Amino acid sequence: MVRLFKHYVPHAVLLLGVVDMLLLLISAEIGWVVRAHQIGIVAGSAASRWPQLLSFAAALQIALVAVGAYGAASFLSLRFAAARLAVAIALGIIFLSLLYFAIPPLALWRSNLLYAMVAASVLLVAVRALLGRTLGGERFKRRVVLLGAGARAANIGALAEQPGINFVVAGFVAMGEASPKIPAAVPRDSIPNLARHIVDLGASEVVLALEDRRNSLPLNDLLRVRTTGVRVLELSTFLERETGRIDLNSASPSWLIFSDGFAAGRLVSSSAKRAFDIVASLLLLILMLPLLLATAVAIKLESGGPILYRQRRVGLNNQVFDILKLRSMRVDAEIAGKAVWAAQDDPRTTRIGRIIRKIRIDELPQCWTVLKGEMSFVGPRPERPQFVDHLEQELPYYAERHMVKPGITGWAQINYPYGASIEDARHKLEYDLYYAKNYSPFLDLLILLQTLRVVLWPVGAR
Incomplete structure (x- = not known):
């Protein structure tokens, strides 16, 4: 995920948003060029009408965000995505009508707007048909290794199976829990080199999912893992990023005190x-x-x-x-x-x-x-x-x-x-x-x- 102004945005969503903005600009230009060709005038350079193109693209991009067109379901169901796109385009056109009434120099002709709307509908649906499953697939998800095989690790494993989650569990490492919940977890004692094991699994992050960290935090292991370039995250930080909420079951007063946030200079x-x-x-x-x-x-x-x-x-x-x-x-x-x-x-x-x-x-x-x-x-x-x-x-x-x-x-x-x-x-x-x-x-x-x-x-x- 990318952190924008302290809020986490999945890479796939950010990429799709950039692609959508480009397609909306192209759609506005198509609308202008098609109408110019119909009435026999020279379309001229796109640079001469960038305010009109940008206003069209920005209005529809805002509408896409507002109707939830970048939610998890949009990557998994083309029908869902197409329905949200239709509502977003309709709302975007209504907003543009108000904007053009208030600021006439930004206005496209109504015929331009019609052609641009049709082009946008086709292009946005097409990009979701071609890229939706790919963007929602494992290629754009983080691979994490969980240190722990207890209830907390099992809960994260269950979370990874839910639609729209942005990580996959590459492996579990049992840290000697009294009541392990993950039968497939590899015991720490059977791994000669934990850092090498994590790198071999292709993981980019390690998450501490220990049931009890008192006197059991593997500091030497974590130091070696960190020096390989793999990030090491506390469970609360990981869940905050992945779920957009503070998990009360794992958050401690010390984590809330020392983690980022609650800025006073506002x-x-x-x-x-x-x-x-x-x-x-x-x-x-x-x-x-x-x-x-x-x-x-x-x-x-x-x-x-x-x-x-x-x-x-x-x-x-x-x-x-x-x-x-x-x-x-x-x-x-x-x-x-x-x-x-x-x-x-x-x-x-x-x-x-x-x-x-x-x-x-x-x-x-x-x-x-x-x-x-x-x-x-x-x-x-x-x-x-x-x-x-x-x-x-x-x-x-x-x-x-x-x-x-x-x-x-x-x-x-x-x-x-x-x-x-x-x-x-x-x-x-x-x-x-x-x-x-x-x-x-x-x-x-x-x-x-x-x-x-x-x-x-x-x-x-x-």
Whole structure:
């Protein structure tokens, strides 16, 4: 993987993104040249229209990211990839229409745009048909050797079998575990030269998957392995990179303290984030006002009662604040104010409520909370005080998620369905900790774009 602005991007995704950008530029040029030939004018040099070509390519590339066209499934299924491409191109054209209206000098003719869209559709599908399986195959995956044959090593072996994972296990080395889980693991005592063994397996990394490192860390072996050019990684660092979350089962306080992340010098990025929050919340509230009014009328007609639902949440530095949501449940959903986990197909949800929850319309009034500065657009989902008190006792490091401002959308929200149990909260906490540890404006932008995918293809909305 390549680390861009503290976020890990698989080599295959980065390569496909570069290829797509080139193909989109070519498609825009094809659209221009074809139309010029039709009406009998000289097309001229492509350099004379680079702003138009670049605007077309950039708009569609952003749309591709937003709909999840670079997800693991796109490398494994051409049908899935083609469906996402069709949605991305349609969204890209809508965005370009708005852009051309706002900045006319960037505009392509409508006929140019039509031909460019057709060319882009053909080229993007073709490159995925030709390269999809190759890019998603073992050639672009890291080969790792696991030192350990216990439960942790077995879990990584199982992870390697999942679709879209970017590594393969080249071998296991048993380090004398009392209860080995990998029968095929090679005992360390039977390997004369561990460094040579790892090089012979073609591995580029060694991962420490020991069950207990006290008095068992093979320092001399690791030193010799490292001097061969093979990287040596802690289990927590490896899982953070490969899964995009902090694994609570392996993360220790010392690892969190000494590893990269949790940067304090964020004055510029924090100021930019706040400026974006103010501008975006104002624009959204103004643009979505007709939709908010229509939804308010529908809620009132269906179930009467209040339109907005005020709920107490825990935010930055454990400060309590109130958020506003469009009411999606019955008025008597929580008797005596007692907090209750939402459930799949929750019977308390109204008919209108089911719709607005699926497409996240009920979250729009939170823009007011963002405008006041109590929330941001991107951050961990703020939880209710009753749940926070319980979760801090049940889950390690839960309090650390309150070291960043909560958000309407976030890394956990786009990677894991809505949580309704302690186990769900644990998984979402792992993503929240990753966000807090690796925050950057780049990650915020990626989350904002990917939120569109969650809205278009809702999974687990409750």
